[in-house]
Amino acid sequence: xxxxxxxxxxxxxxxxxxxxxxxxxxxxxxxxxxxxxxxxxxxxxxxxxxxxxxxxxxxxxxxxxxxxxxxxxxxxxxxxxxxxxxxxxxxxxxxxxxxxxxxxxxxxxxxxxxxxxxxxxxxxxxxxxxxxxxxxxxxxxxxxxxxx
Numbered sequence: 001x002x003x004x005x006x007x008x009x010x011x012x013x014x015x016x017x018x019x020x021x022x023x024x025x026x027x028x029x030x031x032x033x034x035x036x037x038x039x040x041x042x043x044x045x046x047x048x049x050x051x052x053x054x055x056x057x058x059x060x061x062x063x064x065x066x067x068x069x070x071x072x073x074x075x076x077x078x079x080x081x082x083x084x085x086x087x088x089x090x091x092x093x094x095x096x097x098x099x100x101x102x103x104x105x106x107x108x109x110x111x112x113x114x115x116x117x118x119x120x121x122x123x124x125x126x127x128x129x130x131x132x133x134x135x136x137x138x139x140x141x142x143x144x145x146x147x148x
Contacts, residue, residue, distance in 0.1 A: 054105060
């Protein structure tokens with residue numbers, strides 16, 4: 001895990017208020033060791049995460065983006081995570097066309113009682129982003145398409 005030491009990267013997390021945010025809180029209260037790269041944005045439901053929020057995070061310099069919500073069939077808003085899964089899966093297929101490696105983006109389901117699972121998810125995802133290194137800004141480098 002030496003790739004995680006050193007420079008801190010920008011990882012943005014969109015977390016469902018009812019489950020994943022609670023899971024992150026449970027991990028913190030339980031004092032589970034977690035990477036400090038993640039910046040959490042609390043949303044009412046993962047179904048409210050517009051794919052353009054993810055794209056905007058990358059455009060503003062995020063090195064990785066994680067979306068996390070309630071487990072399927074446990075959504076506080078009944079079907080929000082099903083809508084999220086559908087939209088985010090399509091987004092993941094479009095990321096390479098925008099010059100973003102698909103491994104810089106992930107979505108997952110974590111309930112409020114799963115602090116240990118949250119710790120594993122965030123640690124694994126952050127390690128994956130660290131293995132990819134810092135992301136080049138839009139418009140940088142060859143083959144970027146120009147206008148960024």
